[in-house]
Amino acid sequence: MEAILKAGWGLILFTIFTLGCSSSDSEVTPDTGDTGSTSSSITAALVTTTSSNTSCSASTGVAKVVCLAEAFKATLSSSQVSTTQLTYSKANAQKWSNLPAGLSGRIGIDLGSLSDTQLAAFRDLMVALLDVSTSNEGYDEMLGNLVADDYLNTVGGGSDYGAGEYYLSFLGTPSTTGLWEILFTGHHYTQPYTFNAGKLAGVTPAFRGVEPASAVTANSKTYQPFEQERVTFAAMLTGLSTTEQATAKLSSTYSDILLGPGKDASFPTAKSGLQVGTLTAAKQALVLDAIKLYVNDLDATSATAILNMYTSELANTYVSYSGTTAVSTQNDYVRIDGPNVWIEFSYQGGVIVRNTPHPHSVWRDRTGDYGGN
């Protein structure tokens, strides 16, 4: 009976959604109303951010991450460990994509194969690595991404999509001395953490995106994980004067990001657009707000160090865009290009939810990608 009710509701929501899509064309501003609703046992197991781990609480920094990584491995069977624990190589680190894992193979262990105990240990690791205090940022943004993919699974995407299709791997053995990486990657979300000699050496290339762009409800909570970024980019661009906008505007069209997966070490030699140093402090702050929505996804300690660097380089950072300043139309595109920071945001055509744009975004670092390796 419950299943029938659920299916009925799904059908009604899907119909409403389809009708909504057909009436609007390529110009869609996601509203805050729910697109649909979906829950899986995986997102349910990950929804709490209270760590169940007690043995690692005494340690801090990289030592704590190593402790939590080991605690996660301790919950795995030996064959699961050999799936998860791989050797560090650039080739392994480059195995990320903006396609679902079913279309572009990932390495590591998929969340779909983990038990609730193992998922809890995964969550304990991720809540230590990501910010847990802000809705739709940090850990919550990641979870929202899994929720959205569960939703795609139910609206025609099929088994290539879903929270179970996200993969965690350790490249190199977790340690406070050597070179190793935590790589968490799935359809619209990739976040690497490269450690070297007891220090965090790099957190890029990090891919963010989501389809649908509008809100999805799961486990009685509403997620719209990438809406803040879009709104903040729009605020940054509309905050500029007409002359500044003209300088920032790129003549080319971008139907996707430039430096997606496979485009490593391909940063343009010449910077395009508007130099942030020429702007008023208030407008510079708007640019920094956009950068923060990427950097502050990380735990506070890691975020502060990186943000300090990007802030000190802000004057020599450039912003540019293509399309509209509202960042709400298909092929709208924004770029932040600094001495180190590189962020691209592309509002592009829908794939599963056709005729409705969705964001793709990449955060790279001109020297810090793959921890400088």
Next chain:
Amino acid sequence: MKNNISTIGRLSTWLIVLLIITLLSGGLIAHPMPNSVVLLRVNQDHIHVELQLPLSELQAAIGKSVNDSSAGLTERLGPELRAYLLAHVRSKTLDGRPWRVTVGALAVHETKNTINGTYRELTAQLQLIPPAGTDVRHFNFDYDVILHQVVTHKILVSVSEDWAAGQLKEQTPVQVGVIVLDIVNNRILPLAVNLESGNIWKGFVAMVRLGKEHIAEGTDHLLFLLVLLLPAPLLHTRKRWASFGGVKYSLSRLLWIVTAFTIGHSLTLLLGAFGWVKLPGQPIEILIALSIMVSAIHAVRPLFPGKETWIAAGFGLIHGLAFANTLANLSLDTGRMALNILGFNIGIELMQLAIIAVTIPWLILLSRTPYYTYLRNTGAIFAGLAAVAWTAERVTGQANSWTAIVERIADYAPYGLGVLALLAIVFTLKTRLIREG
């Protein structure tokens, strides 16, 4: 042969090929936006180009709602689209002289792949003609359709057909390059196309190979011939097949039948390939199925005893028309057509002779035993059933499960040959033992 089916088969092969190209390029890691595909068909003195342009990306490049309202697009915007393509497809000799470019037919299709789902594309047929006396196989392809504006776009360039290099349309296109923005330097470089040197011999050999494959895969042609040969070693009365007629008798009848079939199909292949005779594929395919039926019945009870040569020649005419349709689909240079027909025909003959050479000795051996009647009737009934299935398929235009079974059995033909040889040896020994005993 199998015209409808092979067309569908070819289309799906193409889709798979395109999908593979799409997936392989860029290492299967990115690009949710559809790519452009450029297929080069290399002829003797010009290159035919098919462009496949995703309309969503084309709209982003030129506006004009080409994707939002794609109905009647080519009627509405044909001249504009042609002018646009001419401005962005430039081919130059290595020393910088421009080729002549013309834009032919435009069409809008809906297409599909795993990554992008269903989307619409514009296809355009172009001719690239080098200045007189310059090489068609080495040039700089200065192409930036869509890409001049949409810098995230990607263009996959492949050779779909290159006769002189031995690459025919039925093979997988060979990628020669990808045109993308050079992000680091913010520029689009022309693609240097350097095709391996081609010659007439490579093309000829490819045609021989095609002819061989055509017969090896052409279950219906083979079945016709084999069933016609089944009673060839036998003497006959007016109503029944009788005993073995001797080796010399058998070989002479085989030779006549095979030669007659060859003359028949060579004649219509020649006429059809040059376009002097053109018949629609479906009736030919149906007649071929019926020809198998007739020779199957004949193998059970003589319908036209002693006149197999004429029957073989007559049906050869029909089979030749089917071969000609295959050649016509290849859209080869007419200047080289005679060579193509010769190569294709030689391939067909070589394969036929090879199959006859490995089959006939066993049939002759078996026909000397009393058990041959069973083999002949079994073979004839199987061929008859296959003929019924093919006729039904070709009349209705819909595949049925019988033909699938026939094709599957045909895959095991080499094993069947082994069984035939074994039966021939066992029955020959047995017959001899009985006679001696």
